[in-house]
Amino acid sequence: MSSTKTLRTVALGGSGMTKQLKIGGSSPVSIQTMWKAPLSSTGLDEVARELMVLEQLGCDIVRFAVPDMDSAEALVSLASMTSMPLVADIHFDWRLALKCLDGNVAKIRINPGNIGSRDKVREVVSKAKDKNAAIRIGVNSGSLPADLREKVEAQAAKGSSSALIRAEALVEAASREVGVFEELNFQNYLVSMKASTVEETVLCNEAFASRFDIPLHLGVTEAGPLISGVVKSTLAFSRLLPKGIGSTVRVSLSDSIRNEVIAGREILAECGIRTGGVRIVSCPRCGRNGFDVHGFVSRWETELMSLKKDITVAVMGCVVNGPGEGKHADIGITGAGDKVLIFRRGEIVKTVSVSDGYESADAAFREELNKL
Numbered sequence: 001m002s003s004t005k006t007l008r009t010v011a012l013g014g015s016g017m018t019k020q021l022k023i024g025g026s027s028p029v030s031i032q033t034m035w036k037a038p039l040s041s042t043g044l045d046e047v048a049r050e051l052m053v054l055e056q057l058g059c060d061i062v063r064f065a066v067p068d069m070d071s072a073e074a075l076v077s078l079a080s081m082t083s084m085p086l087v088a089d090i091h092f093d094w095r096l097a098l099k100c101l102d103g104n105v106a107k108i109r110i111n112p113g114n115i116g117s118r119d120k121v122r123e124v125v126s127k128a129k130d131k132n133a134a135i136r137i138g139v140n141s142g143s144l145p146a147d148l149r150e151k152v153e154a155q156a157a158k159g160s161s162s163a164l165i166r167a168e169a170l171v172e173a174a175s176r177e178v179g180v181f182e183e184l185n186f187q188n189y190l191v192s193m194k195a196s197t198v199e200e201t202v203l204c205n206e207a208f209a210s211r212f213d214i215p216l217h218l219g220v221t222e223a224g225p226l227i228s229g230v231v232k233s234t235l236a237f238s239r240l241l242p243k244g245i246g247s248t249v250r251v252s253l254s255d256s257i258r259n260e261v262i263a264g265r266e267i268l269a270e271c272g273i274r275t276g277g278v279r280i281v282s283c284p285r286c287g288r289n290g291f292d293v294h295g296f297v298s299r300w301e302t303e304l305m306s307l308k309k310d311i312t313v314a315v316m317g318c319v320v321n322g323p324g325e326g327k328h329a330d331i332g333i334t335g336a337g338d339k340v341l342i343f344r345r346g347e348i349v350k351t352v353s354v355s356d357g358y359e360s361a362d363a364a365f366r367e368e369l370n371k372l
């Protein structure tokens, strides 16, 4: 199945923002992540600096939990300190949404069905329109409306396929939220339906995309630690993105925010959706290694992935594969007995003695990298 609908375009942010972003339509698939600590008015400079690092790594949007008025005020302040489009994640309390919309927040994640009376929803929608802010409806398999949860349980008890039933319930839950915005003639919103399994994630997003022209935010919720989270997200996204399903992605990990961004970027690259940037090709290392590949990659990954260069970097432990990979790499580094070789397109350009320590090898590598 492929999504044949032309997606509507959702615009994030008004004139007060230094960077406006579009999701859906013909816009590139964007990468987002979520801040992993409470936001307070102290320490915002440090947060703004980290947002710059995330931006360099390819992040397009960052979401913050807004559980109270203090964090709403802090988010408003932060929005004036960064070019990164910021999203306020709000549950239930429409006053927090109104407070965030006082500032240049690009998007609110809130479900109209949870806000309360229609007047409150109308107030949030009206202010979002005034500020050109978008809204994301986010439904989650763990917090389905009671009637849908009971339906899922009843059907599961009869032995029906639980992934399909839960996926249909997620689509139904999202459809109800969509109905509220459509009644209010508000169209600047997107939808996410998050489940913790790959199958459910794929089924609900496919079903939704076949019925609506609303851009989808893809994510697998509670995906787990680094490895299982990346595996689940990769499997789910790689079944959806090539069909045109998914306009923005978040890889949820019980791991660092930077790794969420790098993982999202790598998935988009491997799906052929985002091109350019630095590709790191590194060997897994084995007993033949004469060079600490793992140490080098961990020291250099953030810096390399932040470069605005379209290059391949090879990091190899020994000469078994080093020079071979080097032929294709714009720059590479490999162990070779008691030496470390720096090469460019297969040609050795520098040799450093292992006994000089990794600092010398790093310095030689940097010198050649700067020439690219």
Ligand code: SF4
Residues within 6 Å of the ligand: 283, 284, 285, 286, 287, 288, 289, 290, 316, 317, 318, 319, 320, 321, 322
């Ligand atoms: S490049 Fe050398 S060290 Fe790395 S995995 Fe291959 S044989 Fe082992």
